[in-house]
Amino acid sequence: MTRMKHIGLVLVAALLGASGAHAQEHATSTVAEGAAKPAMKHAAPACSDARPECAMTVFPAFDKKGRLWVAFSVGKTVYAASSVDGGKSFASPVAVANIAETGVIDAHGDARPKIVALNDGALLVSYTTRPDKQMIGTIFTARSIDGGKTFSTPQAMLADGGQRFDAWVVSPKGRIYAGWLDKTHAQKAKAEGHEFAGSGVAFGWSDDGGATFKGKSILMDHACECCKMSAALDRDGLPVFAWRQVFDDGVRDHYAAKLSADGASLTGGRVSDDNWAINSCPHQGPGLAIDHAGVWHVAWFTKGKNRQGVFYASSRDGGKSFSAPQKIGDDARAPAFAALLAVKDRLYRVWKEFDGTTTSIPMQMSRDGGKSWSAPHVLATAADASDNPQLVAHKGAGYLSWVSHKEGYRLIALPRDEKSASVK
Amino acid sequence: MSVRRNIVRYGIAAAAFLLVCGGALALDFKPYGRGDYETLVKAHAGRPLIIHFWSVTCPACVAELPQWEKLIGAHNDVDILFIDTDDEEERDRAAMRMEKAGLATASHYAFADSFVEKLYFEVDRNWRGELPFTALVAPDGVRTTVTGGLDDPQMAAWLGKNAGKK
Numbered sequence: 001m002t003r004m005k006h007i008g009l010v011l012v013a014a015l016l017g018a019s020g021a022h023a024q025e026h027a028t029s030t031v032a033e034g035a036a037k038p039a040m041k042h043a044a045p046a047c048s049d050a051r052p053e054c055a056m057t058v059f060p061a062f063d064k065k066g067r068l069w070v071a072f073s074v075g076k077t078v079y080a081a082s083s084v085d086g087g088k089s090f091a092s093p094v095a096v097a098n099i100a101e102t103g104v105i106d107a108h109g110d111a112r113p114k115i116v117a118l119n120d121g122a123l124l125v126s127y128t129t130r131p132d133k134q135m136i137g138t139i140f141t142a143r144s145i146d147g148g149k150t151f152s153t154p155q156a157m158l159a160d161g162g163q164r165f166d167a168w169v170v171s172p173k174g175r176i177y178a179g180w181l182d183k184t185h186a187q188k189a190k191a192e193g194h195e196f197a198g199s200g201v202a203f204g205w206s207d208d209g210g211a212t213f214k215g216k217s218i219l220m221d222h223a224c225e226c227c228k229m230s231a232a233l234d235r236d237g238l239p240v241f242a243w244r245q246v247f248d249d250g251v252r253d254h255y256a257a258k259l260s261a262d263g264a265s266l267t268g269g270r271v272s273d274d275n276w277a278i279n280s281c282p283h284q285g286p287g288l289a290i291d292h293a294g295v296w297h298v299a300w301f302t303k304g305k306n307r308q309g310v311f312y313a314s315s316r317d318g319g320k321s322f323s324a325p326q327k328i329g330d331d332a333r334a335p336a337f338a339a340l341l342a343v344k345d346r347l348y349r350v351w352k353e354f355d356g357t358t359t360s361i362p363m364q365m366s367r368d369g370g371k372s373w374s375a376p377h378v379l380a381t382a383a384d385a386s387d388n389p390q391l392v393a394h395k396g397a398g399y400l401s402w403v404s405h406k407e408g409y410r411l412i413a414l415p416r417d418e419k420s421a422s423v424k
Numbered sequence: 425m426s427v428r429r430n431i432v433r434y435g436i437a438a439a440a441f442l443l444v445c446g447g448a449l450a451l452d453f454k455p456y457g458r459g460d461y462e463t464l465v466k467a468h469a470g471r472p473l474i475i476h477f478w479s480v481t482c483p484a485c486v487a488e489l490p491q492w493e494k495l496i497g498a499h500n501d502v503d504i505l506f507i508d509t510d511d512e513e514e515r516d517r518a519a520m521r522m523e524k525a526g527l528a529t530a531s532h533y534a535f536a537d538s539f540v541e542k543l544y545f546e547v548d549r550n551w552r553g554e555l556p557f558t559a560l561v562a563p564d565g566v567r568t569t570v571t572g573g574l575d576d577p578q579m580a581a582w583l584g585k586n587a588g589k590k
Binding site for chain 2: 226
């Protein structure tokens with residue numbers, strides 16, 4: 001018996017050793033210490049070094065000089081790293097924040113640390129932490145004014161209430177806008193014993209490069225609490241946001257709206273009547289882009305009564321009305337996580353597909369504001385786990401940013417004309 | 425890889441053994457990876473089987489856990505497995521949620537594979553990860569999947585048809 005127990009203990013020790021991502025994460029506090037062995041048993045990143053290719057999610061941004069920046073997290077640390085060769089190699093990542101041993105960094109699926117490169121060369125990194133016991137989050141921001149060498153002590157956007165799923169956009173005048181899902185009203189309702197569907201939709205802005213934020217108020221209630229928001233800049237320099245809204249009877253369809261110049265109100269409308277009445281977490285928010293003509297483009301996932309799959313629609317009247325939803329992708333390949341990007345007169349949409357073995361990122365381009373699209377063209381594939389596709393623009397060119405476990409980090413230029421877009 | 429996985433599985437078995445022997449390990453999540461869906465379905469062949477996927481990041485999932493506890497109490501003729509789809513770092517939180525709902529002694533698995541597209545696809549090729557999500561396997565092997573909560577009419581209909589029959 002004693003011997004059996006001894007063998008058992010050895011096996012348990014081996015098990016913990018082989019899969020001790022938990023213990024190792026706590027030790028991953030600096031770049032130097034971050035070389036923990038990969039965990040084999042549990043859902044873990046491909047590796048646990050402080051490198052973009054070891055992260056579950058990577059968020060890209062180009063600075064004015066054309067340097068690619070990415071924000072990502074490994075274990076309990078949020079990092080920023082830059083690349084001067086289009087993502088082929090990265091300089092040593094800088095630890096932006098190391099969170100306490102309790103709690104987690106939101107970096108899974110729709111949720112991820114983000115980075116914004118400002119015109120004056122400053123960088124703003126955002127990330128969300130969640131304490132161990134609750135699902136409510138806190139959004140933190142940290143700035144770098146020395147070209148990403150060091151970052152300021154992270155500050156909470158709001159001290160309480162619970163915020164997640166931040167989305168960022170910078171106006172031509174340099175005002176930084178943020179939108180997020182805010183649990184403050186939901187928490188209050190819960191404390192008072194009332195039912196409350198979803199989260200509030202809140203907005204704030206900064207005119208001092210992210211040092212301080214104004215506004216920070218909830219302008220609409222009942223957004224679906226577990227799907228990301230997306231943000232894009234309209235022609236007039238005002239930000240537009242899209243998110244999944246909980247309508248009457250628990251219908252989780254989409255809404256897009258523009259923030260007014262004074263930041264006090266929203267103008268927009270429902271994107272489509274999918275009629276997905278469900279008390280669930282789709283874990284999948286919409287993609288949004290606005291083109292040079294001011295047309296709003298939205299892509300989203302639904303399993304509604306009226307349609308199921310990934311869809312696209314556009315609005316030419318500032319969100320008052322949207323075109324009939326158009327299906328994206330091949331339903332036999334579980335299309336998901338569509339992203340949109342407008343660059344000059346080109347509009348791109350990419351999404352994720354999976355055929356049972358391989359994940360692919362198909363892309364289509366439109367030169368007529370989303371009325372017609374090139375044939376789907378697969379930009380990249382992955383043989384194992386992968387992030388959701390991210391699109392990023394720089395100097396009139398669009399790029400796919402994608403990290404996958406086996407293939408690593410890839411930045412892939414999007415085609416500039418129909419001919420190259422349709423090449424298989 | 426498979427050898428390594430076996431080692432891990434023996435380790436898990438040892439952990440369970442220790443638990444029986446009075447070990448101090450908390451709620452045990454067995455690893456769930458690619459291929460395991462079919463393995464579980466085969467292992468429970470001939471009996472009504474419910475495989476329930478959930479996450480701590482899904483308020484709707486967490487809110488209905490007490491109802492799952494009641495369901496287990498009312499249906500010992502149905503095999504019910506819980507699969508936590510969270511990352512490893514959420515596991516303590518997941519254990520806490522299950523314990524709070526009185527489900528500590530239920531049969532628990534947790535995603536042990538980051539290739540979630542494959543895990544989803546193996547259960548239902550139309551599943552993109554939305555939760556709660558439940559796979560129902562009848563004694564005759566017929567499979568049904570339900571997106572959404574336990575209150576979905578499909579759940580009651582399936583239980584009416586497949587549960588309570590020895």
